[in-house]
Amino acid sequence: MSFSSLALSSKILSAIAKKGYKEPSPIQAQAIPAVLSGKDVMAAAQTGTGKTAGFTLPILELLLKGQKAKPNHARVLVLTPTRELAAQVGESVATYGAELPLTSAIVFGGVKINPQMMRLRKGVDILVATPGRLMDLYNQNAVKFSQIEVLVLDEADRMLDMGFIRDIKKIIALLPKQRQNLLFSATFSPDIRALAKGLVHSPVEISINPETTTAETVQQTIIPTDKKKKSKLVSHLIKENNWQQVLIFTRTKHGANKLTKDLESQGIHAAAIHGNKSQGARTKALANFKTGEVRVLVATDIAARGLDIDQLPQVVNFELPNVPEDYVHRIGRTGRAGAKGHAVSLVCSDEINELQDIEHVIQQHLERKIEAGFEPFNALPDSRAIKPLKSGRPQKIKKKKVEHKDGQRSGDNAKGHKPKSKNPRHTDTNKLGNSSAKSGRRKPNPAANSNKKKQSQSADPYSATR
Numbered sequence: 001m002s003f004s005s006l007a008l009s010s011k012i013l014s015a016i017a018k019k020g021y022k023e024p025s026p027i028q029a030q031a032i033p034a035v036l037s038g039k040d041v042m043a044a045a046q047t048g049t050g051k052t053a054g055f056t057l058p059i060l061e062l063l064l065k066g067q068k069a070k071p072n073h074a075r076v077l078v079l080t081p082t083r084e085l086a087a088q089v090g091e092s093v094a095t096y097g098a099e100l101p102l103t104s105a106i107v108f109g110g111v112k113i114n115p116q117m118m119r120l121r122k123g124v125d126i127l128v129a130t131p132g133r134l135m136d137l138y139n140q141n142a143v144k145f146s147q148i149e150v151l152v153l154d155e156a157d158r159m160l161d162m163g164f165i166r167d168i169k170k171i172i173a174l175l176p177k178q179r180q181n182l183l184f185s186a187t188f189s190p191d192i193r194a195l196a197k198g199l200v201h202s203p204v205e206i207s208i209n210p211e212t213t214t215a216e217t218v219q220q221t222i223i224p225t226d227k228k229k230k231s232k233l234v235s236h237l238i239k240e241n242n243w244q245q246v247l248i249f250t251r252t253k254h255g256a257n258k259l260t261k262d263l264e265s266q267g268i269h270a271a272a273i274h275g276n277k278s279q280g281a282r283t284k285a286l287a288n289f290k291t292g293e294v295r296v297l298v299a300t301d302i303a304a305r306g307l308d309i310d311q312l313p314q315v316v317n318f319e320l321p322n323v324p325e326d327y328v329h330r331i332g333r334t335g336r337a338g339a340k341g342h343a344v345s346l347v348c349s350d351e352i353n354e355l356q357d358i359e360h361v362i363q364q365h366l367e368r369k370i371e372a373g374f375e376p377f378n379a380l381p382d383s384r385a386i387k388p389l390k391s392g393r394p395q396k397i398k399k400k401k402v403e404h405k406d407g408q409r410s411g412d413n414a415k416g417h418k419p420k421s422k423n424p425r426h427t428d429t430n431k432l433g434n435s436s437a438k439s440g441r442r443k444p445n446p447a448a449n450s451n452k453k454k455q456s457q458s459a460d461p462y463s464a465t466r
């Protein structure tokens with residue numbers, strides 16, 4: 001199948017061609033016609049499947065018809081759980097809509113609200129937002145919902161995990177009854193189904209790459225070792241294999257900070273990204289990682305959710321996640337869009353239960369490799385035989401201990417997480433049509449330009465491509 005068979009305008013097709021996409025991914029092949037038909041859509045698809053273009057492309061097409069956004073109004077609302085995902089979705093909207101006369105804005109907490117209010121004054125076609133900041137803007141009359149034509153809930157499962165259900169319900173209650181609803185989630189858990197019940201009407205259901213499957217292009221191994229040997233083992237692996245770009249997952253923010261320090265002390269340039277970091281620090285860490293200035297990015301699950309780093313070759317699980325499905329998300333950071341990837345998990349004997357849960361969810365035993373010099377003193381027990389997944393009933397997902405809310409409200413500032421720098425890309429009303437034809441990306445708008453000097457410290461990760 002080709003994109004040209006999908007009833008998309010030539011300007012959208014041209015933006016796709018500039019991105020180098022040859023053919024629609026399976027989710028795109030199903031979601032694009034469904035969204036174009038005006039129907040509600042409920043899609044089970046992980047990050048890495050191309051789901052963002054799956055909803056963005058047809059939405060852009062639909063927006064070409066109809067009335068322009070009135071001041072302080074938006075026509076499409078995309079809700080995301082994290083700031084990083086909001087920024088990424090906003091970047092995709094700008095890229096795919098580069099040649100269209102449409103506008104977009106990205107709003108989230110952790111940065112000043114005033115510039116966002118100013119940007120919303122003229123109205124925008126597509127508003128990408130995290131729930132907390134959106135409610136703050138709504139409460140200050142900066143955004144009105146009466147013109148919303150389409151609502152997208154992106155990574156809805158993660159939004160529920162992060163405790164956004166009340167905000168989401170409040171927002172949904174404020175929207176016009178007549179609208180199209182698109183719900184994207186990695187799983188269709190009972191909680192998601194309950195949310196969907198009050199949201200989507202006779203939806204087209206799409207299921208791609210369900211939660212229990214891991215990308216075939218990712219080579220997965222585990223290295224049994226002891227907990228206290230893990231830090232040295234990581235630096236050994238990085239140096240020995242000459243890994244140049246590694247994303248490492250830790251369970252806690254404290255663990256992420258500690259490992260970053262340990263790696264730095266071993267001469268490996270590393271940065272941590274988690275909910276206690278200011279937005280400026282997170283943005284800078286990601287930007288430096290994308291450009292290769294930082295070799296290792298150490299992240300907690302929530303902070304890493306939605307990170308789209310093209311062709312990431314190496315993911316390391318410093319600890320196994322508590323929730324087995326998070327393992328699938330984590331290793332989905334590598335081997336994306338058909339590229340080869342490698343995921344290594346360092347597993348100590350205490351983690352045998354987590355390992356067995358993961359092996360059950362992915363329905364395969366992970367290959368174990370002992371690393372000479374790092375053999376475990378406390379042997380990792382053998383995994384039990386794998387029982388088939390129960391079919392029919394949805395799998396009960398274990399409740400996850402939420403460390404923090406990444407799509408925080410602006411109250412974060414009051415808590416002392418003051419951003420050290422400003423990044424206009426996170427607040428700007430982006431004129432999609434301004435994009436540079438050559439790069440397929442948009443030019444910064446004039447407001448951003450006038451601030452350029454001030455912002456030079458906060459590099460923009462979302463324009464850094466590799």
Ligand code: AMP
Binds near residue numbers: 021022024050051052
């Ligand atoms: P997503 O699942 O939306 O986060 O997209 C994952 C990655 O796949 C992104 O880097 C996209 O640029 C890329 N991508 C999306 N659609 C396609 C496509 N049709 N062909 C190749 N790469 C794609």
